[in-house]
Amino acid sequence: MKEKLSALMDGELDGQHAQRAINAIADEEELKQVWDAYHMIGDAMRANSHVAVNVRQQVAERLANEPTVLAPRRWFAPVRTRRAGAVALAASVSFAAVVGWQQLSHGNGASVMADRGVPVAALQPVQQHDDLYLAAHQEMTADQSVYKVSYGNGVRH
């Protein structure tokens, strides 16, 4: 456990190992002493001229008389939740990218709907400029080959 403690204080222990190490240090007085000593060694090596300062005992005695702090859990979503959120977001973005790519990859052919047997009456490039609205906004689309698609029995939209 001491080796894990050493790695923990160097920021080299991850996840559950780190959690377990923190639990152990908080629970065992001997490990607390080790935690203190290892930090003191680092401070002494960095030439801190106040390595002898030790207010732990006094602070602990005063805190014993303090009401216990109980802060509401609010500002920090648990790491697990945040990770799950990130995974869900990544999955959504991936899904949207795949669907979008599939749609775009059918640029000149029949649409997905048409592939599935939905009757497609007309598929005409906008370049004909017979629809003023689409023609006017054609430059604003990512894909310049914008198509109008009519579903049903040839009824133009």
Added chain:
Amino acid sequence: MSDRDIDQQLVERAQRGEKRAFDLLVAKYQRRLARLLSRFIRDGSDIEDVTQEAFIKAYRALPSFRGESAFYTWLYRIGINTAKNFLSSAGRRPVVNSEFEDEDGESFDLASQVPDMNTPETELMNKEIVTTVNAAVQALPEELRTAISLREMDGLSYEEIAQVMNCPIGTVRSRIFRAREAIAAELRPLLDTAKNRRW
């Protein structure tokens, strides 16, 4: 888990009522905070008093700590304010203002370097600890000495140390641990004596 993450974990535990988690933060930061305060408080015993007071204030203010800055940055601000209040109530003023920049690059308004006025006993203890640690470091086998120095003095990660020393990360971790244990073994008698004497 980064250093900041570890502090965050300890803070959250303290916020849930675990005073022993706060004790670990005290153990970790008391010397660094004292060194910071020594920049504008001269007397060694005053430095200890203000350090202690700053930790108590930090504990009371824990519900308002939202993790927007690193814990030590927040703690340092509390320490500086506590020191200013102390100097003001004692009718003293910080000598000259100067800028102090912490490890995050945040600036603090501070007094200039003030020579320490530790008690002879504290001064002796400081010297004994530093001398013991330095002697223990020098007595380490070269690979342990290099590993612990690269970590503690140069702040390199295990991966970087592994590259410098051309060895696996697991070996770095083991060397640093063994170095710490060897130094701690030399320190222990000194700390036990000090505990009986003062702590």
